[in-house]
Amino acid sequence: MDANNNMTINHAEKKRGSWRSSPLLWLIPLIAVLAFVFVYPIFQIVRLSFTDANLIDADFDYTINSYIRLFTLPGFYQMLSTTSFFVFFSVVFQLICGFFISLLIVQGEKFKIKGTVIVRTAVLVAWAVPGVIIGIIWNTMYNETDSGIFNYILSFIGMGPQPFLSDPLLSLLSVTIANIWRGTAFSMILIYAGLQTLPSDVIEAARIDGANAIQRLTRVILPILSPILLINLIIISIDTFNTFDMVMALTGGGPGRSTEVISLSIYNSIFNKFNMGEGTATAVVLLFINVMMTMVYLKVLGRKDK
Structure with a gap:
């Protein structure tokens, strides 16, 4: 009997010791925080999307x-097409501009050209400035009078004031250009870090x-950087889909609804129309798009790793 009791006690002590040494114990606070600030809000949004709640x-x-x-709604598919245009061209040119700027910086550092730090800092400024401030800055630059910076420059070549923010197509193009300028910095940071890790012996070979x-660029550098480029693509795509502050400050979704992206439509539905049900339903659509897009990217990334 004593031997059996000792074995039972030892077994219980081992289980207690294994539980104490398990990393799950240390992850409980993190899991609780994530559940409170992430899982619960998503549950509430999905729940409210199946209601007719209002403010x-x-x-x-x-x-x-x-x-x-x-x-x-007649404007729903226009909103999707506007968002698609905004996201597609923003992501493509953020990747391209970020890649070539980082490549130029690396080459400048290689040949010890002065000013590479200044260029890096200047690009990073766009990433550090809040989106609302960026919207106000570009609104000033797009001013449709002769005092606007772009229209003032165009006046020297005989082109009259352009309706950058009052023409539906031009306003969407203007918002996209501003977002490209804003998001290029993040792509440059990731790609610049990736270029620093390139094996010099492979490139020399x-x-x-x-x-x-x-x-060398297409057959050596790009294949090596492909995992970083894909991760960058996932991040900037989700970030661009969720862009709200800059568009709100720059155009407010106008003229009409020509620059109303999905995230701005969510804000307008909830806080301007006081329609919580419609706003959260739009938020669920945006969440679904982000999740599906991330799954596709990760599946492609998994194939690349094999």
Whole structure:
């Protein structure tokens, strides 16, 4: 009996010791914080999207009318096309500009050209400035009178004041350009860090084998950087889909709804129309797009790693 009791006690002590040494014990506070600030808000948004809740009345009923109304609104598909244009061209040119700026900086450092630190700092300023401030700055630059910076420059070549913010197509293009300027810095940071880790012996071997600069770029550098480029693509795509502050300060979604992206539509539905059900339904659509896009990117990334 004593032997059995000792074995039971030892077994219990081992279980207690293994529990204490388990990393799960240290992860409990993190899991609790994530559940409170991430999982619970998502649950509430999904729940409210199936209601007719608003910011005026406390009472609401559960219904799917918010989704039906959302997908049948005349401006919904225009909003999706506007967001698609804004996201696609923003992401593509942020990647391209960030890559070439980082490549120029690396080459400048290689040849010890002065001013590379200044260039790096100047690009990073766009990343450090809040989106609202960026919207105000670009609003001043796009001013449609002769006092606007761009229109003042265009006046020297005989081009009259351009309706940068009052023409539907030009305003969407103007917002996209401002967002490209804003987001290029982040792409430059990631790609610059990736370029710093490139194995010099591989590039030197390609040079000895007779590969020119373009061949080294397309056949050596880009394949090595592909995981970093894909991660960068995921981050800036999600960030661009969620862009709200800069568009709000620059155009407010106008003229009309020509620059109303999904995130701005969520704000307008909830805080201007006081329609919580429709706004949260739009938020769920945005969440679904982000999740699906991330899953596709990660699946592609997984194939690259094999």
